[in-house]
Amino acid sequence: MSDEAGVLAANGAFYAAFADGDFGAMDGLWARKAPVACVHPGWPPMQGREKVIGAWQGILQNPPRPAIRPFGEHVMMLGDVGVVVGFEIIGNVTLVATNIFVREDGAWRMVHHQAAITDRTPGSADARRSLH
């Protein structure tokens, strides 16, 4: 499997764990040696595995857990680091996410996730706003 395919598979496993509410899979997906961080929409950034995993536990184990579907993923390889930029659909809301993976013990493990609500999908007009 190419590095790109491996990173996209890990990215898919992240969304599958999210969709399935599978906390064990989510926990296993995040890096254990490399530093980790996470920015959920509407939350302040979190740093460190304990905080990041604790937040996922709350999200995945406390209903209502929103359905989630990824699309439009684009991967960039930077040696042993892979970056996936893509969209997420949660209910009627579209988000854009940056997911970062690192090669750790032969597996691609997550080190960072930032998701933010957007109204700009690949098919929408490339309108320019004044706010950078």
Add this chain to the structure above:
Amino acid sequence: MSDEAGVLAANGAFYAAFADGDFGAMDGLWARKAPVACVHPGWPPMQGREKVIGAWQGILQNPPRPAIRPFGEHVMMLGDVGVVVGFEIIGNVTLVATNIFVREDGAWRMVHHQAAITDRTPGSADARRSLH
């Protein structure tokens, strides 16, 4: 200079180029060999140096250019990749950003920027929302 300090210096140079409207500095800061991407708030994701730099040219050279001030940066090192998560103040709006840098030709160069409007700063309550 430590890797962390080098990455934070590059992150500072990014915001200085933004604040100063210095397109030459901004252009020089982005990687030339590694793949690049950028997600501005309210825009669809952009991939590739030509699109990313073209957008920065529009932002920096077409008034009104918003004032910008970074704060609360946190850096994570992943070998030859550095990730900075931090806040940006643009006018009365607070954004949270993920900035990714790669070591290229002995310099830390930018490969990705995602910024999104947030109402959660380090001092704000860690309120939980249902939207992950």
